[in-house]
Amino acid sequence: MKIIPASDSSVMAVFGDAISPQTQDCVLALFRALQARKDARIRNLHPGYTSLLVDFDPLSMTHNEASATIEALAEVGLPTANDSPLLTIPVCYDAEFGLDLKHVAAHTGLSIAEVIRLHSGATYQVCFLGFTGGFAYLGGMPEELDTPRLATPRRAVMAGSVGIAGGQTGIYPTETPGGWRLIGCTPVRMFDPQAQPPTRIQAGDSIRFSPIDHAEFGRLRQASQ
Amino acid sequence: MTIRVVKPGLFTTVQDRGRFGYVHLGISPAGAADLLSLRIANLLVGNDEYAPTLEMTLLGATLEFDEPAVVAISGASCDSKVDSNTFPMSSAVEVPRGSVLQCGAATDGARYYLAIQGGFDVPTVMGSASTDIRGRFGGFEGRRLQSGDLLRVRGLERARTRRLRGGALESIRRSGILRVTTGGQRGWFSDDTYEKFLATSYVVSEQSDRAGLRLKGGAISTREPRQLLTDGTPLGAIQVPQDGQPIILFVDQQTTGGYPKIANVITADAYCVGQLRPRDAVRFTEVSIPEAIAALCDQEHWLKEIWED
Numbered sequence: 001m002k003i004i005p006a007s008d009s010s011v012m013a014v015f016g017d018a019i020s021p022q023t024q025d026c027v028l029a030l031f032r033a034l035q036a037r038k039d040a041r042i043r044n045l046h047p048g049y050t051s052l053l054v055d056f057d058p059l060s061m062t063h064n065e066a067s068a069t070i071e072a073l074a075e076v077g078l079p080t081a082n083d084s085p086l087l088t089i090p091v092c093y094d095a096e097f098g099l100d101l102k103h104v105a106a107h108t109g110l111s112i113a114e115v116i117r118l119h120s121g122a123t124y125q126v127c128f129l130g131f132t133g134g135f136a137y138l139g140g141m142p143e144e145l146d147t148p149r150l151a152t153p154r155r156a157v158m159a160g161s162v163g164i165a166g167g168q169t170g171i172y173p174t175e176t177p178g179g180w181r182l183i184g185c186t187p188v189r190m191f192d193p194q195a196q197p198p199t200r201i202q203a204g205d206s207i208r209f210s211p212i213d214h215a216e217f218g219r220l221r222q223a224s225q
Numbered sequence: 226m227t228i229r230v231v232k233p234g235l236f237t238t239v240q241d242r243g244r245f246g247y248v249h250l251g252i253s254p255a256g257a258a259d260l261l262s263l264r265i266a267n268l269l270v271g272n273d274e275y276a277p278t279l280e281m282t283l284l285g286a287t288l289e290f291d292e293p294a295v296v297a298i299s300g301a302s303c304d305s306k307v308d309s310n311t312f313p314m315s316s317a318v319e320v321p322r323g324s325v326l327q328c329g330a331a332t333d334g335a336r337y338y339l340a341i342q343g344g345f346d347v348p349t350v351m352g353s354a355s356t357d358i359r360g361r362f363g364g365f366e367g368r369r370l371q372s373g374d375l376l377r378v379r380g381l382e383r384a385r386t387r388r389l390r391g392g393a394l395e396s397i398r399r400s401g402i403l404r405v406t407t408g409g410q411r412g413w414f415s416d417d418t419y420e421k422f423l424a425t426s427y428v429v430s431e432q433s434d435r436a437g438l439r440l441k442g443g444a445i446s447t448r449e450p451r452q453l454l455t456d457g458t459p460l461g462a463i464q465v466p467q468d469g470q471p472i473i474l475f476v477d478q479q480t481t482g483g484y485p486k487i488a489n490v491i492t493a494d495a496y497c498v499g500q501l502r503p504r505d506a507v508r509f510t511e512v513s514i515p516e517a518i519a520a521l522c523d524q525e526h527w528l529k530e531i532w533e534d
Binding site: 031035 | 245246247248249250251252254350351357359360361362363367406408409454455456457458459460461462479480481486489491492514517518521522525
């Protein structure tokens with residue numbers, strides 16, 4: 001682990017320069033250990049693929065104190081992550097939501113049924129959340145599904161949409177513009193600012209997608225409102 | 226009491242200090258783009274310094290008061306009027322019942338803050354009253370104000386208003402030179418490129434908002450093409466995407482990013498970023514982290530010393 005100053009109010013703990021499950025466990029373990037300390041001087045923790053940005057109040061904590069806090073946690077040995085739950089996210093892969101399913105099938109040389117089977121057959125790790133509230137960076141998509149994003153992003157993508165961008169897959173938690181290839185939609189509300197916690201999934205969780213039909217989508221959507 | 230929005234202005238939102246402790250869920254801090262002016266406006270009317278205010282952008286709102294109120298405006302200068310009288314900047318003013326406050330165009334910056342004694346009464350979401358525009362929550366119904374909105378004000382026993390010393394605000398310059406510390410990927414850029422970055426006078430693009438200020442100027446690039454694994458982005462990080470035109474990440478920023486960060490605007494100059502207008506010129510000058518912290522301590526000290534009595 002290296003600790004580098006990132007700004008006048010933050011330091012970055014860096015665990016490596018390549019994505020690996022071990023590196024991710026280190027990031028998550030430090031994230032959880034710091035979160036558990038509930039140090040009021042620490043304002044925000046941003047996990048990334050291989051690093052954790054620790055943002056603090058520079059009027060009450062120095063860079064040296066922040067670094068020492070991180071090093072002390074690393075020295076006693078970071079707890080190994082992974083008692084995290086495996087969550088199942090229902091997804092309707094009907095053409096109504098999977099606007100780009102045909103394209104993904106054509107690009108990958110798979111049938112639509114094969115795309116759905118592969119996508120819902122894998123277990124994904126939530127590496128971290130970022131970009132927008134509740135958006136998860138997921139690891140573990142089968143390589144066969146790799147499809148480049150749209151040349152021109154859509155102006156509005158429905159909340160719950162599930163998409164593919166290159167080697168990544170993800171769920172749009174809220175309606176936003178977006179360039180991912182859409183293959184389905186979940187009726188589950190991924191982000192609710194009034195809920196505690198406001199996001200359905202957390203860094204460190206594992207998730208699977210389970211295919212549902214249109215009627216089930218309607219029922220679940222109604223239940224989640 | 227309620228305040229009716231007669232005209233919303235260009236982009237008016239409820240903001241306070243911002244939302245802390247949620248970036249790991251992808252939720253940016255939001256909060257005032259010029260926190261210093263928000264604090265001054267609140268202190269003038271006798272509020273808690275971080276009470277919810279209205280942040281107005283370039284062109285302000287027109288508001289009608291159904292009860293007498295004590296309000297103050299601080300930040301970029303604007304020609305504002307209450308009924309037909311000039312409304313002075315940076316002082317607490319009693320606005321009579323039924324009057325209309327017409328907030329004008331910002332003339333020497335981008336934003337100003339309207340504080341009202343008691344503070345605006347909006348629900349606290351995740352510990353803050355700030356509007357999260359992208360997430361559509363916080364502030365007033367998670368959005369910018371519209372004509373016809375009715376804003377409620379928290380009742381408050383009459384608080385003591387404060388006055389600024391004459392010329393107190395003259396010593397804070399809203400300069401076009403922003404102080405920076407080196408960024409996490411400074412080493413990805415050659416010394417020549419970094420010198421060029423510091424020597425360039427950039428222009429703030431029209432495509433700038435509270436999430437990021439896009440700059441236009443001589444393009445800069447890393448020594449070799451290199452992909453950054455998405456990581457956390459500090460407030461004020463200056464990232465350099467492939468087109469070589471730097472972007473200053475700001476209060477509504479994405480919480481993680483995938484572009485190298487060459488430098489980072491210091492906390493003490495964050496309010497200057499909040500006052501940059503499209504087409505303004507901006508340059509960067511490097512300071513050390515201890516210098517940045519010293520500047521912040523000086524600023525906090527200054528904020529205590531500017532009051533009469």
